[in-house]
Amino acid sequence: MWQPSNFSYAHHFYIKSARLGQKRVLNVSTGYDVIVIGAGSGGSVAAYNFAKKGFKVLLIDRSSRDRIGEKACGEAVGKHHFENLGIRPPAGDEVAGQVLGIDIFSPDLATVLRVKGEGLEGYTLNRLVFGQRLLNDAVGMGCELLDQTVVTEPMVHNDSVVGVRCRRTGKTKMQEISSRIVVDSSGVSAVTRGWLLSVQGARERILDEDMEICYVEIRRTKHIEDPSYLQIYLDQSISPGGYHWFFPKGRNIVNVGLGVQMSKGFPNPRANFEKYVLSRDILKDSTKMRGAGGLVPTRRPLCSLVANGLLLVGDSACMPNPIHGGGIGPSMIAGKLAAEVGSRALESNSVCSEDLWDYNAEYMHAYGAKAAGLDIFRIFLQKCTNEHLNYGLANRLIQEEDILKASMGEELRLSIGETAQRVFRGISHLSFLRALRKMACEMNRIRALYRAYPQPRELSSWADDVDNIISRAKSMKL
Ligand SMILES: Cc1cc2nc3c(=O)[nH]c(=O)nc-3n(C[C@H](O)[C@H](O)[C@H](O)COP(=O)(O)OP(=O)(O)OC[C@H]3O[C@@H](n4cnc5c(N)ncnc54)[C@H](O)[C@@H]3O)c2cc1C
Numbered sequence: 345m346w347q348p349s350n351f352s353y354a355h356h357f358y359i360k361s362a363r364l365g366q367k368r369v370l371n372v373s374t375g376y377d378v379i380v381i382g383a384g385s386g387g388s389v390a391a392y393n394f395a396k397k398g399f400k401v402l403l404i405d406r407s408s409r410d411r412i413g414e415k416a417c418g419e420a421v422g423k424h425h426f427e428n429l430g431i432r433p434p435a436g437d438e439v440a441g442q443v444l445g446i447d448i449f450s451p452d453l454a455t456v457l458r459v460k461g462e463g464l465e466g467y468t469l470n471r472l473v474f475g476q477r478l479l480n481d482a483v484g485m486g487c488e489l490l491d492q493t494v495v496t497e498p499m500v501h502n503d504s505v506v507g508v509r510c511r512r513t514g515k516t517k518m519q520e521i522s523s524r525i526v527v528d529s530s531g532v533s534a535v536t537r538g539w540l541l542s543v544q545g546a547r548e549r550i551l552d553e554d555m556e557i558c559y560v561e562i563r564r565t566k567h568i569e570d571p572s573y574l575q576i577y578l579d580q581s582i583s584p585g586g587y588h589w590f591f592p593k594g595r596n597i598v599n600v601g602l603g604v605q606m607s608k609g610f611p612n613p614r615a616n617f618e619k620y621v622l623s624r625d626i627l628k629d630s631t632k633m634r635g636a637g638g639l640v641p642t643r644r645p646l647c648s649l650v651a652n653g654l655l656l657v658g659d660s661a662c663m664p665n666p667i668h669g670g671g672i673g674p675s676m677i678a679g680k681l682a683a684e685v686g687s688r689a690l691e692s693n694s695v696c697s698e699d700l701w702d703y704n705a706e707y708m709h710a711y712g713a714k715a716a717g718l719d720i721f722r723i724f725l726q727k728c729t730n731e732h733l734n735y736g737l738a739n740r741l742i743q744e745e746d747i748l749k750a751s752m753g754e755e756l757r758l759s760i761g762e763t764a765q766r767v768f769r770g771i772s773h774l775s776f777l778r779a780l781r782k783m784a785c786e787m788n789r790i791r792a793l794y795r796a797y798p799q800p801r802e803l804s805s806w807a808d809d810v811d812n813i814i815s816r817a818k819s820m821k822l
Pocket residue numbers: 381382383384385386387404405406407412413415416417418419420421493494495496529530531532533534535558559560601637638639640657658659660664669670671672673675
């Protein structure tokens with residue numbers, strides 16, 4: 345096992361600069377090999393894997409230890425993530441229900457696509473219990489945990505992240521803690537992302553329209569007929585640019601919520617939830633156990649996930665699946681890869697962005713390329729009217745197998761059936777059919793681009809190519 349004995353922490357002692365302004369500095373702690381900001385799914389997996397390699401890891405979270413893992417979430421996760429990552433699958437109290445697939449309902453409720461297959465099997469979780477297990481695994485592997493502590497910004501010296509500034513929750517005294525590597529897995533707070541994007545030239549912006557704002561409740565309800573299928577309802581008037589969901593947690597408890605795209609003038613998701621979702625028959629006489637709001641980034645991952653001494657993991661790097669917002673799996677993939685690449689960099693005593701670059705390429709291969717393809721699909725779907733969705737689903741323009749393939753990251757060759765072609769030929773929806781085909785081509789194009797992830801010096805022209813595809817998708821007329 346590698347020991348960090350020959351490494352000097354001296355250069356990490358931060359020279360207090362004018363940037364500190366009026367803040368009081370409590371002390372400067374001696375360093376860790378790794379500081380992980382946020383002990384959610386991404387951070388706990390990253391911390392566990394760094395500690396497993398023998399590094400000295402500090403995990404910092406703003407929540408109290410017993411609340412870490414609790415968050416507004418649909419609580420659904422695919423089985424394949426655990427198989428692929430070698431992480432113990434959820435068991436016992438972590439699991440609320442087994443999932444075999446997803447039913448997707450058209451806005452007029454006339455069509456239901458049942459998508460099932462190995463890639464869609466999974467679990468509905470008891471999120472807190474699951475989160476606590478990931479945290480306990482990390483602590484059990486030797487990570488130190490500093491809970492109830494808010495990281496406010498990265499400590500930066502000579503263009504490198506060399507630690508974090510933080511304070512106890514509810515207090516103002518600042519503390520500085522140094523480390524050789526910082527992993528930012530602070531979720532949508534994305535504590536270091538502003539700094540990362542600025543050193544990359546501030547060309548990439550996270551747009552509101554690429555975020556979903558959601559409201560979710562856990563409710564006790566009457567008997568759920570078929571609890572092994574998640575239900576997704578598309579309706580641009582109720583959940584514009586998003587969907588509402590009904591995810592059974594066994595036969596009598598359901599995770600039910602609604603998300604809308606944060607585009608100009610978006611409606612309040614809670615108001616629409618209460619007005620349109622709670623009135624559904626299955627929820628009549630149901631009782632609320634708890635409710636919360638939350639944000640999900642639903643776009644391709646950041647073009648680069650690294651800077652000197654810094655790796656971004658999970659929602660802070662916009663990693664959730666752009667179509668359904670599932671981000672537990674991608675955050676765990678990223679946590680594991682970040683620890684693998686970061687450990688190699690620590691072992692070679694050099695943690696600049698070039699030394700961490702393999703994390704970019706490995707993540708884009710593992711999940712980023714698929715997410716970029718699905719981002720194009722998301723942009724297309726958000727343009728669809730209810731009429732498009734009703735026609736498209738009723739005529740099987742997109743079939744169950746297409747959705748399954750796209751969700752697994754395979755090339756999307758739309759299996760548009762003969763009947764559908766006949767229905768649409770010569771009528772006003774022909775342009776919709778053309779746009780659907782064009783969208784499938786753009787999906788394949790952007791995926792190929794992400795698979796050919798560039799070397800550092802080619803990043804800028806590669807990002808231009810990404811931007812061009814995204815602009816074409818955004819300006820596509822249906
Ligand atoms: C309503 C909703 C429904 C969702 N449904 C699903 C679903 O069904 N399936 C799925 O896979 N994904 C779902 N997601 C997305 C999923 O929850 C996230 O993608 C996933 O949790 C990301 O993990 P993470 O580790 O990046 O961040 P998080 O799990 O959000 O963890 C971030 C951690 O950082 C801590 N933190 C934040 N800021 C600071 C700070 N400044 N200092 C210290 N600590 C900090 C937080 O306390 C938290 O513990 C949903 C999200 C929402 C909002």
